[in-house]
Amino acid sequence: MPMYMDIHEIPGVTREDLAKAHAADVKVQGQFGVEYHKYWLNESTGKVYCLCSAPNADAAMQVHREAHGAMAQRLIEVTPDIAEAFMGEAETNAAGAALLPGPRNEGDPGIRSVLFTDIVGSTDMTQKLGDEQAMQLVHLHDRIVREAIAAHGGREVKHTGDGIMAAFISAAAAIRCGTQVQKALQAHAASNAGHPLQVRVGVAAGEPVEHHNDLFGSTVQLSARLCAHAEPTQIVVSNVVAELCLGKGVSFTDLGALDLKGFAQPVRAHAVNW
Numbered sequence: 001m002p003m004y005m006d007i008h009e010i011p012g013v014t015r016e017d018l019a020k021a022h023a024a025d026v027k028v029q030g031q032f033g034v035e036y037h038k039y040w041l042n043e044s045t046g047k048v049y050c051l052c053s054a055p056n057a058d059a060a061m062q063v064h065r066e067a068h069g070a071m072a073q074r075l076i077e078v079t080p081d082i083a084e085a086f087m088g089e090a091e092t093n094a095a096g097a098a099l100l101p102g103p104r105n106e107g108d109p110g111i112r113s114v115l116f117t118d119i120v121g122s123t124d125m126t127q128k129l130g131d132e133q134a135m136q137l138v139h140l141h142d143r144i145v146r147e148a149i150a151a152h153g154g155r156e157v158k159h160t161g162d163g164i165m166a167a168f169i170s171a172a173a174a175i176r177c178g179t180q181v182q183k184a185l186q187a188h189a190a191s192n193a194g195h196p197l198q199v200r201v202g203v204a205a206g207e208p209v210e211h212h213n214d215l216f217g218s219t220v221q222l223s224a225r226l227c228a229h230a231e232p233t234q235i236v237v238s239n240v241v242a243e244l245c246l247g248k249g250v251s252f253t254d255l256g257a258l259d260l261k262g263f264a265q266p267v268r269a270h271a272v273n274w
Contacts, residue, residue: 001053003079004060006072011046018048024067032059076243079265112167113174113205113241114219115154116227117145117181120198122162129195137197140188148180157215167215171244174203178235179274201235202227205244225260226269235272242270
């Protein structure tokens, strides 16, 4: 059965309010063949995320309409892999709330957009240009990417040898970072036709696991796979990222469902029209 994530914006909502609403959902969901599994609340921003299995999107929405009338602003179809990446493998309390371990800073939504860059043909580049010139291009990549990360409020997580991994609180900021990188490299290629430098970019959003300033989990794996799938100069993002950027002035081309290594089901993805 398809899985859906809905997103509510309810300023001032409390945990108690949501516990009552979830209980009301559970009471009527059987009428529509729907099962609401768990929800997540960011009290400081008033955002609520609910995860459910439903025969279709209309049935998922009908449960909220019948139970309490609090309708979601957005509804996203997700695969089980992406649902866990987005919500995290959190325990759920008796009220249906996802329990997220550890304290969080106020205003932090708990979700990260993870970005990977990958230098196209880095091995061939080294063979063609030699170590010294190839390293100069790697340093150019590093400078451009780090400037873009800093400009858009991201955090460099690590250097991967032929790319950089970064994390952003805002999905739109991650896309703007990737766009700045591609435009800077496009400008460099225009004036350095003999030594063009191209990169792939992948972005996925979810709740990765943080350990010793590094990030792990399905979100990271999905971002890396999307980056590997991207064509040179392309920015490929997960469906969740595209949905989170609604109304943010970002244009996408739907790439459909992609078969990605390590993911049991096809993953819907989009290319940024930068």
